[in-house]
Amino acid sequence: MSKLVDWARRSSPWLLHFNSGSCNGxxxxxxxxxxxxxxxxRFGALLKGxxxxxxxxxxxxxxxxxQAPxxxxxxxxxxxxxxVMVVGTCGSTGGVFRGCYNNAEGIDNVIPVDVYVPGCPARPEAIALGAVKLLEKLKNAQKQARGEK
Amino acid sequence: MVLDIFLGILQIVLFPGIVFCIGLTFLLEWIDRKYYADLQNRMGPLYVGWRGILQPFADFIKLMAKEDITPKAADRKMFTATPLFSVVVPLLALLFIPIANITGVLSFQGDLIFILFLTTIVAILIILAGYSSMNRYSSIGAARAGLQLMGYEIPLTLAALTPAMIARSLTITEIVQYQAVAGMSILLFPSMIAFGVFIITLLPELEKIPMDIPEAETELVAGWQTEFSGKKYAFFRLSNNLELLLGAGLAVTLFLGGPYGIEKLPGLTALDLVIQGNIVLSTVWYTVWFLIKTAIVVLVITNLRALFSRYRIDQMVRGAWRYLTPLMIGVTAITMLLSAVAPGLYPVV
Structure with missing residues (x-):
């Protein structure tokens, strides 16, 4: 049963897109x-509102x-x-806004992050790769939780 | 006696009943998504099972296993009850649709009216669900769902009643049997217009894209579904899929000849006799034809979904009241007139 649930979680990652002050790129x-x-x-991802x-x-x-709160x-x-998947250099480290007085310098200073996709802007291939990496990471975590190697 | 009860329960739970219908809804959602993706030059679900055929199932399991949040402000009882009822009501209505046989699992005199009543109940449950979550977006979505209901309810009912008037019966089984003799009612004169109106009014009923005003993503987050997560959202998705199956099944039953296949064409009487003689063969044959016809109706709906963009609520309601309702009243009047003036047009069976 838990294997079925793990498989389902890997198979349908639904996305929510949030812009926390990006340039829209x-x-x-x-x-x-x-x-x-x-x-x-293809991986079962749907954009949800x-x-x-x-x-x-x-x-x-x-x-x-x-935007932080x-x-x-x-x-x-x-x-x-x-x-959480972070797309772009700004989201990963603060990018060109690093050191500015008005931002948190990266998503991971506000909420825990699982995958970073760098790039300014990140290419769609990189985003797809990031999604696959996230699913792989999830798979490994599930295996560890079940005590398999 | 005991065997009869056992078979009856088996019919309701397993074969043309609950389990089969839920499986069928997953299949139809997959067909819908694949075809929609194909129309947009995409691949659609690909890696879960054969060409992503298990995708809706995976979505359902994932949602069932997710955390289930009830907002503090929500009306807890209503918030929990509406998802359950919205699954149960379309399932009950589906038992009346003839899928594996020429009659549904349940059938009584005038059950068409009962089914139309149940479809309205689903819309009312949606309104209740939206208001019970006490979210601004949900409330607006629910208000829009109510407005839509005002718009499409009358044309939908009149369109569903046109084949009933032609067949001179309000019982679904008799309408199906009438079409076996007189031909599909989509081929008869005013009924084809009614079929078009029926498909158009199914779109707001199912909240598919040109009429998905109550859950308009760009304006209302997710409309009346906004606060529902986990199991409750899974139930609402399942309910929507069941409604899709119910709507398509109703269109097949009323307009496309129900589960009958090619065996009712002239010259194929021998085939018809063979099929009617063997109960296993007839079950498989009718189910397959029902599936083919339902899939065709679903593909038509998907096509409309991919072709059009969303209407505004005032455009939808105005269109329904200005064009669809008078059109359907006209079609109803013509049907009554024709069956009175030219009795040969709709043969009495």
């Missing part, structure tokens, strides 16, 4: 990753001071188990 690339050429729906329905929070941007709230609204 990465957001366009995320949409490109969902569009015909790359089509993340409500945080209550999503499994993976796809974040972009360096988290401006105004909202990002945390969106994250807390998602039901367990939930994962």
């Amino acid at each position: 990465c957001d366009i690339e995320i949409l490109a990753a969902l569009m015909p050429r790359f089509d993340l729906e 409500s945080p209550r329905h999503a499994d993976v929070l796809v974040c972009t941007g360096p988290v401006t001071r105004q 909202r990002l945390r709230r969106i994250y807390e609204q998602m039901p367990e188990p939930k994962f």
